[in-house]
Amino acid sequence: MRIFLFFLALVSLTACETNAVFKDNIDLQDAKWPIKTVPSFTFEIKDTTKTYNLYYNLRNTKSYPYYNLYVTRTLTGPDGKTIERNLDELILANPTTGKPTGNGLGDIYDHKFLAIKNLRFPKAGSYTFKVEQYMRQDPLPEIQNVGLTVETNP
Secondary structure (H helix, E strand, O other): OHHHHHHHHHHHHHHOOOOEEEEEEEEOHHHEEOOOOOOEEEEEEOOOOOOEEEEEEEEEEOOOOOOEEEEEEEEEOOOOOEEEEEEEEEEOEOOOOOOEOOEEEOOEEEEEEEEEEEEOOOOOEEEEEEEEEOOOOOOEEOEEEEEEEEEEOO
């Protein structure tokens, strides 16, 4: 029954994303994220007249030992040059109460964090977004998957 409710919640969440032009998640083996594992997402941009928002997708268990997660993101363009590289802090739980901030079902929580807002891509083509975990623990436990969603702005 728990699995059914999880999939029902997942379907209802993805049904609302009508403006998503790309969405992908990478499962991490044994819910551990080694520093050397750098999830990479390549997506195609055709319309350069629109602006886009890029979001991190993250799934962790309630046993994740920290309230936050530092990640470094790198966006490269069709020519292979770096467009942007930045360190972001993602808040996975309230630092005082420990209550998870994401949508949860049982012990698993899904998060969607804004990474880049109102980005106008300079030219059409394939772009690559890489995410590196920047925590002191290696491997980082209880992170099940990492992903990217690219949405057009209305």
